Amino acid sequence: MDKIAVVGAGMVGRAWAIVFARAGLDVGLYDPDGRAVQDALFKIALAVQDLATEQLIDEEPTAVLARITAGTSLPAALQGAIHVQENGPEDLEVKKRIYAELDALTAPGVPIASSTSGIKASAFSEGLPGRARCLVAHPVNPPSVVPLVELAPAPWTDPDVVTRTRALMERVGQQPITVKKEIDGFILNRLQGALLNEALKLIADGYVSTEDLDKTVKHGLGLRWSFMGPMETIDLNAPGGLPDYAKRYGPIYHQVNKESVPRDWDERLFGQAARDRRATLPMEQHAERQAWRDRRLMALARQKKQAAKEIGD
Numbered sequence: 001m002d003k004i005a006v007v008g009a010g011m012v013g014r015a016w017a018i019v020f021a022r023a024g025l026d027v028g029l030y031d032p033d034g035r036a037v038q039d040a041l042f043k044i045a046l047a048v049q050d051l052a053t054e055q056l057i058d059e060e061p062t063a064v065l066a067r068i069t070a071g072t073s074l075p076a077a078l079q080g081a082i083h084v085q086e087n088g089p090e091d092l093e094v095k096k097r098i099y100a101e102l103d104a105l106t107a108p109g110v111p112i113a114s115s116t117s118g119i120k121a122s123a124f125s126e127g128l129p130g131r132a133r134c135l136v137a138h139p140v141n142p143p144s145v146v147p148l149v150e151l152a153p154a155p156w157t158d159p160d161v162v163t164r165t166r167a168l169m170e171r172v173g174q175q176p177i178t179v180k181k182e183i184d185g186f187i188l189n190r191l192q193g194a195l196l197n198e199a200l201k202l203i204a205d206g207y208v209s210t211e212d213l214d215k216t217v218k219h220g221l222g223l224r225w226s227f228m229g230p231m232e233t234i235d236l237n238a239p240g241g242l243p244d245y246a247k248r249y250g251p252i253y254h255q256v257n258k259e260s261v262p263r264d265w266d267e268r269l270f271g272q273a274a275r276d277r278r279a280t281l282p283m284e285q286h287a288e289r290q291a292w293r294d295r296r297l298m299a300l301a302r303q304k305k306q307a308a309k310e311i312g313d
């Protein structure tokens, strides 16, 4: 049975361990902090139970958990691994140290992928003897429920490493995309940033309430986005397809884009939205609402799986 090394057992490392184990692979889960290891085993067991309740795993939770071996020895976690998924702290200096250690200890040719949300692969792999096997594989949290993973190689990453990582992600049920050239924010956060920058301005400048802004996405744009992307959306939204859409509506978008001036993310920009959110959801109810979000997300994932079987994807 193939084995994956999951390095760093925080929020994201724990979810990756579940992704690989539920796909039938062995997992060596490592964290230098013994308490983090214990905490991870406890939280992984709870999360796997939740996935079973939502019918997002096809076997007994104990069978999934039995494939995960966790500990504080890095060589033990790396032993025999065909892929390394790094999930250490989001700090460039720490990533550089972890990568130097991983490159020295991991068998030659084995891809070493980082879950980093925003550090380019070139920033932590330059100068390493094995830099050609290093890349970013950025998940959306938690990858055990949200399947997208952005593969972002450095200019010197071996294309075969990207191909093999893409194949592995597909094998374990994730949905990989490839970022063809290094860019800040990769793809997902650039798209999310474009929407957030505009949304915060519209609220701060008094055009819409925070509640109505959220309604616009959850009852409007977001409905389609949960099963098709914006390119397919605009292609289907004009009788003559995408060029027709561009001709009809392009001038509006161009005007909006011309008016757009970058703003700092300070209190003047996000203050109104932050106050409105606290009035709607007091901090004491924050954790409870997060649990509600996770349940909704799992229910949606189950529906999408079912709809893909019935209608096609």
Ligand SMILES: NC(=O)c1ccc[n+]([C@@H]2O[C@H](COP(=O)([O-])OP(=O)(O)OC[C@H]3O[C@@H](n4cnc5c(N)ncnc54)[C@H](O)[C@@H]3O)[C@@H](O)[C@H]2O)c1
Pocket: 007, 008, 009, 010, 011, 012, 013, 030, 031, 032, 033, 036, 086, 087, 088, 089, 090, 091, 098, 115, 116, 117, 118, 138, 139, 140, 141
């Ligand atoms: N949290 C998110 O929403 C999210 C989403 C996508 C990607 N990421 C990325 O995933 C990575 C991990 O984020 P997280 O939210 O799980 O953080 P976290 O703080 O929950 O976990 C980090 C873990 O790394 C461990 N660690 C510390 N030093 C280490 C070392 N030398 N080697 C290995 N592990 C070490 C810590 O003990 C801790 O358990 C980050 O790079 C982050 O940017 C996070």
